[in-house]
Amino acid sequence: MPNTSARPKHGRRTRRRRREDPARNELVSSSLESAQQCLFNQDYGTAFVHYLLVLNLAPMFKDFARESFRFTLNKWTEELDSVGRIQDLFDCYEQALELFPADEVILNSMGEHLFRMGFRDEAAGHFHKALKLRPDYPEARENFYRVANWLVERWHFLMLNDHGRNRKYQQAIQKAVQSGCNTVLDIGTGTGILGMCAKKAGAADVYACELSKTMYELACEVVNANGMDGSIKILHMKSLEMEVPKDIPHRVSLVVTETVDAGLFGEGIIESLVHAWHHLLLPPQQVPLPPSSSATGRVIPAGATVFGMALESIEIRRHHRICVSEVGNLSIAAAGELRSPVSCSPEPDDSMEPYTTERLSRVPGGYKALTEPFTALSIDFNNVQELEGLSSREVQQIRMPVTQEGELDALAVWFQLHLDEESSLSTGPQEDTCWEQAIYPVHSFVLKPQDELIVEVSCIDAFLRLCSVAVLRDGHEIHLDNRPDAQNPGNPVSNPNPEAELCSALASLQTDQTQTKDFCMLECSEMALLNNQDYHQSFSGALAKLIPQLRAKCQDKERSGDSTDASDLLYVLDVSEGFSLLSLIAASHGHVKAYSSMEKKKQQEVLKRLARSNNVPEQHLEFWLNHTEDEHGMLKRPSREKLWSAIMLDCVETCGLIRQKLMEKASLARCLLEDGGSIFPAKIVVHGILVESDTLLLESAVQGQEATLGFNIAPFINQFTVPVHVFLDFSTLECKRLSEFVELFVLDLMDSTANYTDREVKVQATSAGRITAIPFWYHIYLDQEISVSTLSQNSHWKQAAVVLQQPVEVQAGDWVRLAVKLHKSAMSITAHIEKSPGPMEQ
Numbered sequence: 001m002p003n004t005s006a007r008p009k010h011g012r013r014t015r016r017r018r019r020e021d022p023a024r025n026e027l028v029s030s031s032l033e034s035a036q037q038c039l040f041n042q043d044y045g046t047a048f049v050h051y052l053l054v055l056n057l058a059p060m061f062k063d064f065a066r067e068s069f070r071f072t073l074n075k076w077t078e079e080l081d082s083v084g085r086i087q088d089l090f091d092c093y094e095q096a097l098e099l100f101p102a103d104e105v106i107l108n109s110m111g112e113h114l115f116r117m118g119f120r121d122e123a124a125g126h127f128h129k130a131l132k133l134r135p136d137y138p139e140a141r142e143n144f145y146r147v148a149n150w151l152v153e154r155w156h157f158l159m160l161n162d163h164g165r166n167r168k169y170q171q172a173i174q175k176a177v178q179s180g181c182n183t184v185l186d187i188g189t190g191t192g193i194l195g196m197c198a199k200k201a202g203a204a205d206v207y208a209c210e211l212s213k214t215m216y217e218l219a220c221e222v223v224n225a226n227g228m229d230g231s232i233k234i235l236h237m238k239s240l241e242m243e244v245p246k247d248i249p250h251r252v253s254l255v256v257t258e259t260v261d262a263g264l265f266g267e268g269i270i271e272s273l274v275h276a277w278h279h280l281l282l283p284p285q286q287v288p289l290p291p292s293s294s295a296t297g298r299v300i301p302a303g304a305t306v307f308g309m310a311l312e313s314i315e316i317r318r319h320h321r322i323c324v325s326e327v328g329n330l331s332i333a334a335a336g337e338l339r340s341p342v343s344c345s346p347e348p349d350d351s352m353e354p355y356t357t358e359r360l361s362r363v364p365g366g367y368k369a370l371t372e373p374f375t376a377l378s379i380d381f382n383n384v385q386e387l388e389g390l391s392s393r394e395v396q397q398i399r400m401p402v403t404q405e406g407e408l409d410a411l412a413v414w415f416q417l418h419l420d421e422e423s424s425l426s427t428g429p430q431e432d433t434c435w436e437q438a439i440y441p442v443h444s445f446v447l448k449p450q451d452e453l454i455v456e457v458s459c460i461d462a463f464l465r466l467c468s469v470a471v472l473r474d475g476h477e478i479h480l481d482n483r484p485d486a487q488n489p490g491n492p493v494s495n496p497n498p499e500a501e502l503c504s505a506l507a508s509l510q511t512d513q514t515q516t517k518d519f520c521m522l523e524c525s526e527m528a529l530l531n532n533q534d535y536h537q538s539f540s541g542a543l544a545k546l547i548p549q550l551r552a553k554c555q556d557k558e559r560s561g562d563s564t565d566a567s568d569l570l571y572v573l574d575v576s577e578g579f580s581l582l583s584l585i586a587a588s589h590g591h592v593k594a595y596s597s598m599e600k601k602k603q604q605e606v607l608k609r610l611a612r613s614n615n616v617p618e619q620h621l622e623f624w625l626n627h628t629e630d631e632h633g634m635l636k637r638p639s640r641e642k643l644w645s646a647i648m649l650d651c652v653e654t655c656g657l658i659r660q661k662l663m664e665k666a667s668l669a670r671c672l673l674e675d676g677g678s679i680f681p682a683k684i685v686v687h688g689i690l691v692e693s694d695t696l697l698l699e700s701a702v703q704g705q706e707a708t709l710g711f712n713i714a715p716f717i718n719q720f721t722v723p724v725h726v727f728l729d730f731s732t733l734e735c736k737r738l739s740e741f742v743e744l745f746v747l748d749l750m751d752s753t754a755n756y757t758d759r760e761v762k763v764q765a766t767s768a769g770r771i772t773a774i775p776f777w778y779h780i781y782l783d784q785e786i787s788v789s790t791l792s793q794n795s796h797w798k799q800a801a802v803v804l805q806q807p808v809e810v811q812a813g814d815w816v817r818l819a820v821k822l823h824k825s826a827m828s829i830t831a832h833i834e835k836s837p838g839p840m841e842q
Contacts, residue, residue, distance in 0.1 A: 028053075031050045031053045035047045035050035035054060035068070036068070038050060039068065039071075044076040045079065051068070052099075055069070056099070062099065069096070070105050070109075073093075073109070077093065077109070080092070081113065086117070090110075093109075102133055104130040104137050107130040107133070108139055108143060110126050111125075111143060111147075120151055121212065121213040121214050123147050124144065124147045127140050127144040131144055138823045138824075138826065141826075142823065142825070145724070145826070148721075148722050149726070152214065152218075156717060157721075158434035159434045160713060160714075161698045161703055161707045162433065164432075165433070167709065168419060168425060169194060169197065169256075169258075169300070172300050172419035173201055173254075173256055173300060175420065176254050176298065177201040177202055177203045178201065178202070182253065183203065183250065183251075184205070184206045184207070184253075184254045184255075185239075185252045186208040187208075187209060187239045187255060187272055187276065188210065188211070188239075188257055188259040188267070189208035189215075190219065191716070191717055192208060192222045192223045192232065193222075193711060194256045194257075195208040195219075195223070195232050196222075196223065196226060196232065196711055197709065198254070199231055199232055203254075206231065206232045207235065208232060208233070209234070209235040209237055210234065213236065218716055220234055221716050222713050225715075226711055226712050235247055239272050239276060240275050242280060243279065248280070251281055251297070252282065253282050254297070254300065255276050255280070255298075255299045255300070257269065257273075257299070259272060260304075261357075261438075262355070262427070262436045262438040263355050263357075263413060263463070265459070266464075270390055273299060274384060274388055278384070281299075283296060283297060284296060284297055284384065285297075285298065285382075298382055299381045299382050300420065301381060301418055302380070302382055302419065303379055303382070304416065305375060305378045305415060305416045305418070306375070306415045306464065307375060307376060307413070307414055307416070307428070308376045308413045309372065309374065310410075311368060311370055311409060311412050312407050313367040313410060314365050314409075315363050315367075316358065316363070316441060317409045317441075318527065318528050318794070319340065319524040320340040321527065322335070322338055322527065322530055323531050324533055327533065328540040328588075329540055329585075330584060330585060330588060330610060331610075334609045336518065337518070338519070338521075339520070339522070340441065340522065340523070340524050341353055341521055342356045342524070355438040356524065357436040357438055357439060358436060359429075360429035360437050361430070362733070363729075363732065364729050364731050364732055364793070365793070368406050370402055370403065371400040371453060372403055376466065377396075390459045391459055391461060393458070396456070397456055397469075399455075400453045400454075401452055402447045402448060402449055402452065405448055407447075408453070408480075410439050410440055410441045411442060411468060413439075414427040414429065414438070416428075440466045442467075445471055445478075445480055451471050451472065453471055454469055454470040454471070454472060454477070455467065456469050468480055520602040520603060520605070520606050522578075523579075525654040528796035530579075531794070531796070532795065532796045534788060535788050535796070536585060538787070538788045539582055539782060542782035542783050542786045543572075545783065546678055547570060547590075547591065550570055550676055550677070551570070551591060569591060569593040570591060570593070570646075571593050572586040572595070572645055572646045573597070573644050573647045574586070575597045575635065575665075579600075580596065580650075581607070582596075583621060584596070584614070584616065586646070586648075587621045588614055592645075593620050593622070596624065597623075598625075599625050607621065635668045635669055636672065642674075643673060644672050644677055646677055646679075646680060647672065647673065647678075648679075649662065651778075651780065652797055654796065655727050655800065656776075656798045657726060657825050657826075657827075658822070658827070661825075662747075663747070666679060666752075669749075670750065681781055681782050681787075683746065683748050683749060684746070684747040684749070684778050684779070684780055685745075685746050685747075685778065685779045686745040686777075686778055687742065687743055687744060687777055687779060688741070688777075688829075689742065690765065690771045690831075691737055691738060691771070691772065691773055691801075692735060692736040692769040693735035693772050693801075694734070696733070696772060696801055697803065699725065700722070701721040702718055723802060723805070724800055724801070724803070724827065724828075725801045726798070727798045728798055728799045730775050730777070730801075733775070736769050737766070738765050738767050739763050739765055740766060742761060743761070744761055744774075744818070744820050745820050758819065758822070759819075759820045760819055760820070761820060762815050762818075763815070763816050763818060765810040765811065765813065766812060768810060769809075769810060770809055771809075771810055771831055773802060773803045774802045774804075774829050774831070775799055775801040777789065777791040777799045800827075802828065804830075808833065815833070816832070817831070817832055817833075
């Protein structure tokens, strides 16, 4: 029925012309002029306020003022960030987005600030919006790839591609549901696959919870795409916050979860299950009573058994212990105790991690098992008393016979996850699995086949802790944490005389160990860097060539009547990230005043101690950030009268990528060099190779629906596929090499005119196969003769690989054309077969 109360329609009228408001126009004009003047005077805060006024009063100026407004916003938020006015910073972005809600540059910039402050979910949302607005926007794409690695870790892809694991979980869930468990809660649902297995098996009610906003939204999309959006309720919350009937209407008969990490308990499964048993699950089945699954609760997995073994591994050793006594011709005996952030201490320490992780089957250099595997612990997830008592269990001492001679570097741990009485999953080093193993670095000791290693196992604060405490040799117990060399990182362990070692260890038992020594903590990558002797020797050699040349120039200028004083010190700046000895190596060459960019006070103290012990004058080593107001102004003149003789840039991230804004830093550094001065490195050459690697494909994206039990998951999680795979160990990568090594790209840090943004390279296939990826690494040239490679065996760097969107089939002898592009730190490569053969580009 028509709306009888509706007002009668009128004919179309001419829009009345808006009256001009002279006062308003004058305000807009004067504010715009003031904004431009403030911008010229670098008064960005006032300029920003004027632009807000102009654009709110006169929106027609938006297109005209957009670029200036973006620039002003960027500069003003940098200032706010530097003084810690975080709320004001985000208020500015909110105001900017009210004016320009579809501006990809502003969205991307706000995302960068969010990411730096740890708001990764929110940052991803802004980067994703920016990319939707402009798919070819390289900054947003690079940022999205960076944040995607945080939000959807690479193990998600491996796990979903692990058909065996998925199938076993499905079978265990199906059996439980068919036996009467018809109400299910999936804790930490991820993509929702286990909840969907329960629903497919016939469960009446299925609930799921997920803390990560990104994974929660992903699970909602997946469940909807598989036609289960009305039958699975997904909650964006921790299971610890869930209540009955507030969040779910009743207790459930089955909890399914895989909230376990390489050390089993690291993702909080114990706390989650204790809460679930008390608040979300039906009571457990009592053994004397007849089974009735619908009236009782249970958990999948039902329990776990933890195994461990002692091992020797040079790769693990060099990331957790100083193995050298000299670095770049400097003795490091006076460094004091340097620790990695991974501690095998039985006591909790918020500053330390109880373990790290490695895929032992792919550790460079391999490993040697020094004992047989031993059972460290068993846990029943269906026994709430056992779960609650885990943290208060008595420390268990386990004695393991040593089976092979070798240097004790770590204890490795894995587990068997018992899904039910019949089915289990193993995360062991010999298994073809998506899991890594937990690694507990320990004090070094050379073990002999007749020894027994004594290990303590505990679960204080619900973390599995293993500590290698002693070795039983010839009836004597040698306590490893009391040995003198365990406290002195400057003395690497060799193979001492067994009798002398035993006497020394026994004598150390009489030493007062009650005083806690001061120590300096270094990241694992910084430990490996200190152990990289080739790296430091190369820098020392390059400086030894440069410094005499610059001194000779000064002397020539002084003889020719120039005002230069040949006795003046040469100034060297090291802007390496983290702990670095390069400034001290420079100062040790004499006639040099070196500046280090290290910020941490304890690390500065280590450098000062090493300077004193190596007879470097105190006034020849300073800390540059103590002289600058903020780290953004790090690259500037050492003084009004001086320029730098050398600037050392940290060019490559440990993960295998070029550092962000490297070329901008190099451009600024060139302007700050004296005549004849140098940037170290002077040039970076990128090398690569064509490979066929199913491993890289499986770690980069979900491959079809077969692995995911027929559920449609791949299109959704593959939105987070990152085309560049980082932290790669090429020496242990399972792959087929399809070409020789080839030069891909050159970055010249001393000559900007030699640089380019893209390059085409022809490479000939040496074998038939599918090109799935192009691993790459760097030759870092300090000068024309001296270089270091990030592919070398003792490198502290990992490698990276571009994974092609579509594999390319090649035959031996085919020529492949690679289009290589480098935008800031992001490398992209496309490949196609060259129809007519041609010579390789030089």
